Amino acid sequence: MNRKVTRWIIWTLVLTGILLITGASSLCIGSAGIPLREIVPLMRFGRGTTEYSILFDIRLPRIILGFAVGGALSLAGVILQGMFRNPLVEPYTLGISGGAALGVCLNTALRMSHATGSLSMPLSGFFGAVVIIAAVYSLSLRKGMLRIQQLLLTGVMISFISSSLIMLIMAVSRTEDLHGIIFWIMGSLQEPSWQLIKLTVIVSICGLAVSHLFCPDLNALSLGEEEALHLGINVERTKKLLFLLAAMLTGLSVSIAGIIGFVGLVVPHFVRLFLGGDHRILLIGSFLSGATFLILCDTLARTIISPMELPVGVITGILGGTLFVYALSKRRVLFGRS
Amino acid sequence: MLEIRDLTCGYEKFHLREISFRVGRGELIGIIGPNGSGKTTLLKAITGAIKPQKGEILLKGKNTRHMGFRELARTVAVVSQNIPASFMTVEEFVLLGRIPHYSRLQFLETKKDEEIAQKYMSMTDTLTYQHQPMEEISGGERQLAVVARALAQEPELLLLDEPTSHLDIKHQTAILDLVRELNKSSRLTVMMVLHDLNLASEYCDRLVLLNNGSVHRIGTPAEVLTFQIIEEVYETVVVVEKNPISHKPYVLVVSGQNYEKAS
Numbered sequence: 330m331n332r333k334v335t336r337w338i339i340w341t342l343v344l345t346g347i348l349l350i351t352g353a354s355s356l357c358i359g360s361a362g363i364p365l366r367e368i369v370p371l372m373r374f375g376r377g378t379t380e381y382s383i384l385f386d387i388r389l390p391r392i393i394l395g396f397a398v399g400g401a402l403s404l405a406g407v408i409l410q411g412m413f414r415n416p417l418v419e420p421y422t423l424g425i426s427g428g429a430a431l432g433v434c435l436n437t438a439l440r441m442s443h444a445t446g447s448l449s450m451p452l453s454g455f456f457g458a459v460v461i462i463a464a465v466y467s468l469s470l471r472k473g474m475l476r477i478q479q480l481l482l483t484g485v486m487i488s489f490i491s492s493s494l495i496m497l498i499m500a501v502s503r504t505e506d507l508h509g510i511i512f513w514i515m516g517s518l519q520e521p522s523w524q525l526i527k528l529t530v531i532v533s534i535c536g537l538a539v540s541h542l543f544c545p546d547l548n549a550l551s552l553g554e555e556e557a558l559h560l561g562i563n564v565e566r567t568k569k570l571l572f573l574l575a576a577m578l579t580g581l582s583v584s585i586a587g588i589i590g591f592v593g594l595v596v597p598h599f600v601r602l603f604l605g606g607d608h609r610i611l612l613i614g615s616f617l618s619g620a621t622f623l624i625l626c627d628t629l630a631r632t633i634i635s636p637m638e639l640p641v642g643v644i645t646g647i648l649g650g651t652l653f654v655y656a657l658s659k660r661r662v663l664f665g666r667s
Numbered sequence: 668m669l670e671i672r673d674l675t676c677g678y679e680k681f682h683l684r685e686i687s688f689r690v691g692r693g694e695l696i697g698i699i700g701p702n703g704s705g706k707t708t709l710l711k712a713i714t715g716a717i718k719p720q721k722g723e724i725l726l727k728g729k730n731t732r733h734m735g736f737r738e739l740a741r742t743v744a745v746v747s748q749n750i751p752a753s754f755m756t757v758e759e760f761v762l763l764g765r766i767p768h769y770s771r772l773q774f775l776e777t778k779k780d781e782e783i784a785q786k787y788m789s790m791t792d793t794l795t796y797q798h799q800p801m802e803e804i805s806g807g808e809r810q811l812a813v814v815a816r817a818l819a820q821e822p823e824l825l826l827l828d829e830p831t832s833h834l835d836i837k838h839q840t841a842i843l844d845l846v847r848e849l850n851k852s853s854r855l856t857v858m859m860v861l862h863d864l865n866l867a868s869e870y871c872d873r874l875v876l877l878n879n880g881s882v883h884r885i886g887t888p889a890e891v892l893t894f895q896i897i898e899e900v901y902e903t904v905v906v907v908e909k910n911p912i913s914h915k916p917y918v919l920v921v922s923g924q925n926y927e928k929a930s
Contacts, residue, residue, distance in 0.1 A: 541774070551755070552751060558715065560763060605754065605755070609775070
């Protein structure tokens with residue numbers, strides 16, 4: 330086995346280790362501190378106690394959802410950045426989050442939630458995302474070819490349109506609805522339904538597996554579409570499938586956790602900085618790092634001013650943005666080391 | 668090896684019209700012609716980047732329309748003009764050339780892929796900087812790496828799109844000598860677009876002169892590079908002489924002012 334593969338395996342193990350440690354610490358940390366050594370006994374004998382329900386009904390679902398959403402968003406970010414060859418693209422640039430947010434706003438403002446019950450917010454978010462994905466996709470298609478620049482511009486424009494529409498809805502909606510909308514838009518990993526959490530985990534892990542089938546294609550695409558064609562890649566088919574994959578990952582994440590920005594933009598950059606541009610390590614590396622990052626941010630969000638809670642999107646933005654600017658200023662150094 | 672029959676294709680404003688010619692196995696063909704005459708468009712039609720509207724392109728007797736992307740990439744490799752400089756190392760870049768040979772679910776390069784990459788890096792003298800990123804090497808070195816990647820595809824037909832533009836004469840001859848050498852030793856069929864008529868004359872067996880999207884003349888350098896033909900196609904006054912060592916024609920331009928003075 331050559332050095333490159335050994336290095337990749339070591340990195341994957343290290344990142345998995347960090348993810349597990351972060352998850353475990355997040356389980357212990359909170360307004361009610363529960364030491365790590367008490368967790369195993371609690372798991373076996375503590376059913377019914379308050380600690381048990383704090384751990385397994387409140388904290389664990391959030392950690393698992395953070396894993397799935399953080400991983401899915403970073404993965405979507407890597408895929409889109411690789412396919413657009415543009416470092417500024419992130420899952421939300423393409424209007425997907427705008428669509429989901431618009432769906433949720435309409436739902437709240439029109440008071441449709443009584444009809445469908447607890448699933449109504451995620452459902453309307455997902456519906457909004459799907460509509461926007463379909464619109465952006467079909468507007469960028471000409472003669473069966475997906476035009477990348479067009480896709481990007483259309484996505485950005487549709488984002489603006491939907492955020493304006495959201496503001497319009499907020500301006501005319503009742504005060505009691507306003508809070509719900511704002512809270513949803515800021516993003517949160519609090520999700521009562523285990524079914525939805527399971528679904529998100531399954532979809533994001535499947536997304537990770539499927540994306541790995543496209544490693545050679547993504548590596549070839551990093552040289553440009555024409556070069557990828559010269560290397561025997563079916564460029565049009567690849568672009569369409571990758572766009573749909575990224576859109577699905579984002580749409581599901583947004584509809585369940587709301588708008589959690591920056592994960593899909595910053596994490597792939599960091600990982601690329603340390604692990605290099607080969608997608609065979611970049612995809613799994615970003616997934617694991619994104620999952621870790623979001624669990625970490627969520628832990629901060631619920632502990633910094635506990636017992637109150639900050640929106641997790643605020644933490645990802647502040648932490649991610651600051652780290653990113655710092656990394657950019659140190660970029661030369663980082664590259665020199667790798 | 669390659670047969671083009673009545674090929675018509677192109678964009679809204681520009682078309683190749685009824686191009687027909689054949690390239691035999693082991694030939695080295697130069698495509699020349701003024702800017703906008705359709706040289707690059709012709710290469711794009713062969714690689715499948717643009718679809719023929721009429722006519723057909725046959726590779727080893729098989730219509731390229733019916734060939735899969737990967738099959739085509741195993742037969743034809745392209746050295747293009749503007750390869751983006753990236754963080755990937757020269758070695759990683761050359762290994763990308765093995766992608767068309769991957770099996771469907773292959774994830775890592777095999778030992779054989781690595782040996783092939785090493786072989787062509789040594790042939791192109793790129794081994795010494797194989798661990799440097801593409802963006803940190805010079806334009807000439809990068810072009811050699813691009814050639815190495817194309818060769819790592821182990822194609823039967825090599826297409827080069829102005830492989831020597833922006834290079835000094837040392838790197839120009841290094842690349843073209845290598846191409847000529849491979850063409851001789853392993854009967855690799857080569858078709859290259861060249862702007863420099865003198866390099867085309869020096870290295871190619873035959874030249875295809877394109878003008879306004881049609882074939883103007885096909886023949887040996889001595890047949891195509893006459894001052895009558897060049898002045899007509901390029902609308903420039905030239906003098907054609909013979910290279911004293913290689914006995915190939917070479918073309919000298921005459922500036923407008925000097926021509927007026929002389930006449």
